Structures are given as structure tokens and as C-alpha cells.
Amino acid sequence: MRPAVTACAALATAAALWSWLRRRRRRELARRYAYELLGDPRVRRSLDPYPSSTTVAALSALTGVATAKIRKFSAGARDGACARPWHADGAPRAGGRTKRKASHYYFVLHKPLGVVTQRDDASTKTYVPRPGRNDKRWRPWRRQYVPTVYDGLPDGFPPVPSVGRLDKETSGLLLFTDDGALTTRLLRPGSGCEKTYVLDVTGVVSDAALASLSEPLDDVTKHTREKVRTAPARVKVVSRSDEGARVEVVISEGRHHQVRRLAARAGFAVEALHRKAMGPLRLDDLPVGAARPLTPDEVQTLLSNCGLEKKRGPPRPLPVAAAPELTRAAVEAAIDDLVRRHP
Template sequence: MSLLRTLANLGYGSRREVQALIAAGRVTDAHGAPLVADTVSVHAEVRIDGQPLDPAHGLVLMLHKPRGVTCSHDDAGPLVYTLLPPRYRMRKPPLSSVGRLDRDTSGLLLLTDDGALLQRIISPRRHVPKTYRVELAEDLRADAAALFASGTLLLKGERTPLLPAALRVADPRHAVLTLREGRYHQARRMFAAVGNHVLGLHREGIGALQLGDLAAGAWRPLAADEIARIFAADAAPDGVARASVQSRA
């Protein structure tokens, strides 16, 4: 692929704008030698204003979504994509969120331009576990953990029971919930089904990948070994990870 097309696909501008960057001598190799538009260069060797290029196609970002921000390209209000450099919103293929967190939920959100990887993560057949920290309005029912793990809980308006989910209770109003499916507002509806209301919901892990200490609103690219962690907890047979419920009041 030509340098001109590569830079345009990475969002550095339209072809005309990229051509102007090249003509101005701002695009060079790693040694500072100017490059021309039809150059076919090794991605890692290209510099713009002395800086390495953004990652090539296959980019996966970890973002700490703050509350009040929407996972959308065009809804009203603050959007997750505005937390990224403007050129990231011009990449081809585009960056898409891997699933969604609702406006009032914070925590780990993945974005990628790799459609196959996106589908692999969200596929209902893979049951990739997602872990949430939950703050509740009322004390938890004593049987909540057992009910969530039973595989019999039926949400209002649905006909199929939920898969078993693991609930670890930290204190009567704080818990950690691990889900292996992604129904609409599932965590909030589960607690509503046991007579409670979620005050705060924060996703801290997907598979074995953890958000860690990444600040709210911050983001970073993931390395290949980190992407592999998404599926590291996916190999356990049904009924092993799902049934691991601990409770302490």
C-alpha cells in the first residue's frame, strides 16, 4: 500500500491533506529522510514530524469509560470517541466499541478496527466473562448469590433463564458480579429481580484482562499478550468458572 493511502487510512487527513504533509517534508523515514507519496514503506520506519505512526490495522484500545459518556458515534452528549485523538475517528476501517457500557456505567471498554476480533469477543457462543463492581441501594438478599448461580433466574419480559453468574459479596451493599452473556442492562435487571437497585456499576475485567489503574477517560493500545488475556478465562468448562460463587456478609 502506498504511503499516501496508508496515512489517509490511519486518519491523518484526506488524501489531499496527506499529500500536503508529504510535500511539506513532514513525513520522513526513521533517519529523517523525506518520503514521497508513492513510497511503499515499513510502517514502523515512517515518522510524521519525527513521531512514529499510530498502530496499523488490528488496533485494540483499552479505555476507562467515565460515567456520563455514551458508547456511540452520534448520540447527544459526551461520546467515548471524543476521548480519543480526532484522527482516530477518521481511521479506515473505523474503530468500533466492543459491545457497550450504558451512560451510567463506568470502566473497561475495548475499541478495535478488527471486525473479526470484535465478533469473537462478543459472540454468544464464547461466553467471554465480564466482571463488574456493584454498589446497591439496599442490603442484598441472603439467597442472591445462589439464585444468580442457579441458571434459573428469569428476567422480566424474557422467556429464557440467564446463564449461571458468579456473585462475590464484599458487604451487604457491595459485590462483584461476573457475567458470561450480555443481555440488555443485564446486571441492573438482575438486581432488580431480587428487589434491589444498582447505584453504581463499574466493569473492571473482560476475561483475564483487567482495567487496573488506568485513569477515568484515559486509554492505551493493547499488546498481543494482553489481547490474549481476554480469552484466557474462556477455556474453563461450563459450570466451573460459572459456579464459583463466594459469599460473605
């Protein structure tokens, strides 16, 4: 009896070891030939025209490729050879560049209150205290994700990066595009892209306070910690009452909490903050939480202001159909092909 038990245990151990070595080998191949795996037709089907957050997270965990790089690859994953978003419509490489003009997504969202402008990751977790208690101890089971602007995007609008941010308690116009050059130039100080905010403030709205609201603000850059001074803001009183006023502020830069810091320096308490315009873009009657693609004229104006009109093709149409979710069977079949090609 004992020899049979020993033999069975040995067989079970050998099978478990073989299974572990097999899984390890497959994981190593997936990481070593990550972009070959991403270019597999069965995997590419879940990347075109844009992948879901679940698909991107699964592929990132499997291949070790950063989620941002997977999204960039997906923008050009047509024939498995194009891994950069500015290679539009599957254009082949030509000395590292494409002869076609790049094509991108452009749309605006009417951001609601209570959501943050970033992707859903660990940095959006927040502590949720138990009602009636003042317990500040860190407890991971009492943390939850804060909703992001990407959670509420309408169907057919891809989760491309936003141009700048609006904080959790600010609503209004938020521009989204995968055109990195345009984003960089719009956010650069002195770009000429003015942002118009409407503030509901409480306090004594005197001429001196309004003058302080429009004066330049001393700030430091985020990375180099260099001291800078912002350009003066333009201020206009929309309405005024005994308790406060509604003020319109136009700034040409986008420093961290710039408008709120200007209001605090002027002695105002901000009750509500709303961005109603950004350069030539307006919300008009767009409902809260809704999104709309930019018109060709709006895209052309933005590109002309940034000197990119000759380098861009027509914008990609919106909305688009989302790519299907990645399945385990598709991944296993793609890895099987890797094993056969790289024994």
C-alpha cells in the same frame, strides 16, 4: 435600455444554469466513481492512517458511500486498490485475499460516566428541558448531542468500533478494535470471555437476594425474538453495611442491561455500576477517561481464546498520528481529474 436589461438577465440566467449543470455533473461523477475519488492521492492523504469524523462525514455526503465503508476503505487506502481492513500494510489482492496476516488496532478505555458508547450521529440527540419548566414539546433548537466515548478518546487513538457497549450510567473497561472476527467471537454467547462488574446497591442484602442475583435470566434475542436463558452468574459480596453492599458479579454473556436487570429482580437499587475486567483484560490503575494499547501478551491471549492466533499479525502500534483534515481544494482537484478522465 430595455434590450440591454433583457440581455443582461439572459446572460445571468444562462450563467446560473451553466453553473448548476456543472455542479450537478460533478456531483454525479463523485457518486458514480466514488472509490476512484477516494483512491485519489490528495483525498487518500486525509484517510491514512485514520480519518477524522469531519472528513468521513464530508466524503459520505459527497460520494453517497456509507461512513462505515469509508472507514473500512481508509484502513487499507495505500495504493487505491485495497479497500478492506484485513489487507494489512497495503498488501495487494491475491484472488480476493491477501497472503499477509491481518494487523489491527487494540486498546482499552476507562469509560467515564455520562457518555454513550456509540458514534456521534442523530441518535445521540436528546431533549434538554428549560430549567424550571415541565415542557415536553419537541423543539429542535432545544436538542443537543450527548457526548460519546469517541469525543473523549486521547490523541492518537483511532475511532475504531468498540466490543459491546456500556450504558451512559456505567463506567469501566471498554475494548476497542477494528478486528471484526475477534469482536464477533468475543460477543458470541459461550465464548468464555467473562465480564466482571462491581455494583454498589441499596436494599436488604440477604442470602435469598444474592441467590436470586446469581440465577439465570430469561431473555429474547434482538432480531429473531427467540427465547434464551442466560448462564448463571457468580456473585461475591465485597463489603456490606446497613444501607446496602458492594457486590461483584461475573457473567459470561452480554445481554441488554443484564446486570441491572438481575439486580432489579433481586430487589436491589443500583447506585453505581463499574466493569473492572473483561476476559484477561484489567484496568488496574488506568485513570478515568484514559486509554492504553493492549500489550502483545494480552492480544495473544485474546486471539488464542478465539482461535485467531494463526490468522493475525502483530498489532498496529498506538498511538498514531491522525490524518490531516480534508480540504475543499483537494476535493475539487480530485473531481477535476474525474471530469478529465470521464468526459
